[in-house]
Amino acid sequence: MxxxxxxxxxxxxxxxxxxxxxxxxxxxxxxxxxxxxxxxxxxxxAGGMKARSAVAMLRGAHARGELLPGATVVESTSGTLGVGLAFAGQALGHPVVLIGDAELEPPMQQLLRSYGAKLEIVDRPAEHGGWQAARLTRLHEVLARLPGAYWPDQYNNPxxxxxxxxxxxxxxxxxxxxxxxxxxxxxxxxxxxxxxxxxxxxxxxxxxxxxxxxxxxxxxxxxxxxxxxxxxxxxxxxxxxxxxxxxxxxxxxxxxxxxxxxxxxxxxxxxxxxxxxxxxxxxxxxxxxxxxxxxxxxxxxxxxxxxxxxxxxxxxxxxxxxxxxxxxxxxxxxxxxxxxxxxxxxxxxxxxxxxx
Structure with missing residues (x-):
């Protein structure tokens, strides 16, 4: 990568x-x-529905000091949030790394890359938790490789x-x-x-x-x-x-x-x-x-x-x-x-x- x-x-x-x-x-x-x-x-x-939540999550992290200027944003996505985060990353000045899976449609993968996001694709679902669990496992591996990166955690972030x-x-x-x-x-x-x-x-x-x-x-x-x-x-x-x-x-x-x-x-x-x-x-x-x-x-x-x-x-x-x-x-x-x-x-x- x-x-x-x-x-x-x-x-x-x-x-x-x-x-x-x-x-x-x-x-x-x-x-x-x-x-x-x-x-x-x-x-x-612009950016689809989840651009609303993506911008809100990054702005909230800015306000709390959790996301530093120019820091990388890393998140798991089945596609739609990825587009929203690509929008938010461009608007607010953050590189975006997205963890997708093998069922993410090739046109969506191409679109996300075109918007400037980096993609990591997991190739098999987890035994427990399916594709989402597999993506989250890879996400934590990527976070460990990128000191200072921020994970919005869309599933639990208010x-x-x-x-x-x-x-x-x-x-x-x-x-x-x-x-x-x-x-x-x-x-x-x-x-x-x-x-x-x-x-x-x-x-x-x-x-x-x-x-x-x-x-x-x-x-x-x-x-x-x-x-x-x-x-x-x-x-x-x-x-x-x-x-x-x-x-x-x-x-x-x-x-x-x-x-x-x-x-x-x-x-x-x-x-x-x-x-x-x-x-x-x-x-x-x-x-x-x-x-x-x-x-x-x-x-x-x-x-x-x-x-x-x-x-x-x-x-x-x-x-x-x-x-x-x-x-x-x-x-x-x-x-x-x-x-x-x-x-x-x-x-x-x-x-x-x-x-x-």
Whole structure:
């Protein structure tokens, strides 16, 4: 590995490009007709959704003296945070080293390198904790080789959530009322960052978390996951379990079907997380007795042209529409049964606390 130079120019002109993304009304049938919901289009923001959290984490570390001028930033990523950190690194003057894995799409690897990030790729998942655990092991090895480097620790850093407070204020300024917020959950940052300011403004707000099947976040067993960008094989401490009224688990067939319906029906689409939250937001709008529903589309479709939008890939992984559930099954508590497709649960607990 070639170590990045310590001197790194800052480009503060990038910072005014952060956030202020548009919000769209989505009325596409998903899969049944639905009255419509609001979607914050984070794919249209510079650096993507996670540029918000990346800038907040680096600024917080600056303020505490944990990140020195020009020091290297090292982080694990499945892709989206990597783009955000590349943006933050350029804006604030820090070299960025990203730890990815062999399932990180080649176009995303090329994009991250084009943005100036250095990539280290792990080639096999850990026996316990999968790709995330393997990336974290490599991350600590890289930190040991780079004295003075800073690890934001997106999974447990409260500045991750704080980076989304501005998005909450944007939402408040864009719609008159909100009854239900639907959030994908990975690190837990954007859901935790949105809920507090939105509930101060709308105290009765309901919050639905959206996870991937095979994810351990809400108490299901960790399994190999096809979907990236939501879900986790570990338990991030940024997840605000007490904030959620219910959780839905979505399978890849449902996410693909939703993404493709969005692309055909309203021109606005994205990746696994976007398909998952769109499906649940449409369900909430359809079953909400007139409730106003909003969600966040974290990214756009371009990263997924070889997966979600590729017929050969979808056929090879049995992701055709006939394999997609049209409604969720309900389980009484997270450990009641292992879910393999769209499911919901109205009992939300921190699985680590539940074991004690």
């Amino acid at each position: 070639t170590l990045p130079a310590l001197a790194h120019p800052t480009n503060p002109d990038l910072l005014p490009l952060l956030g202020r993304t548009p919000i769209a009304r989505i009325r596409t049938p998903l899969p049944q007709p639905q009255p419509g919901f609001w979607a914050k289009l984070e794919c249209l923001g 500045d991750n959530a704080a980076g989304y407070h501005a998005m909450a204020l944007e939402i408040i300024g864009e719609i008159d009322h909100l009854d239900t917020l639907v959030c994908s959950v990975g690190t837990g940052g954007h859901s935790a960052g949105l809920v507090e300011p939105l509930r101060r403004h709308w105290p009765a707000l309901r919050v639905i978390g959206v996870d991937s099947i095979g994810s351990a976040i809400f108490g299901q067993p960790a399994r190999k996951r096809l979907m990236r960008g939501l879900g986790s094989s570990i338990h991030p401490r940024n997840v605000a379990y007490q904030a959620f009224d219910e959780v839905h688990w979505i399978g890849p067939a449902e996410a693909v079907d939703a993404c493709r319906r969005l692309a055909r029906g309203c021109f606005v689409s994205g990746g696994w997380s976007t398909g998952a939250v769109a499906l649940v937001a449409a369900w909430a709008a359809r079953n909400g007795n007139g409730a106003t529903v909003a969600t966040v589309f974290p990214d756009g479709p371009h990263r997924y042209l070889g997966t979600i939008y590729d017929d050969t890939y979808c056929q090879a992984h049995n992701l055709s529409p006939e394999h997609a559930a049209s409604h969720p099954v309900e389980i009484p508590f997270p450990a009641a049964a292992e879910v393999t497709g769209w499911a919901r649960c109205r009992t939300v607990v921190d699985p680590l606390e539940a074991r004690q």
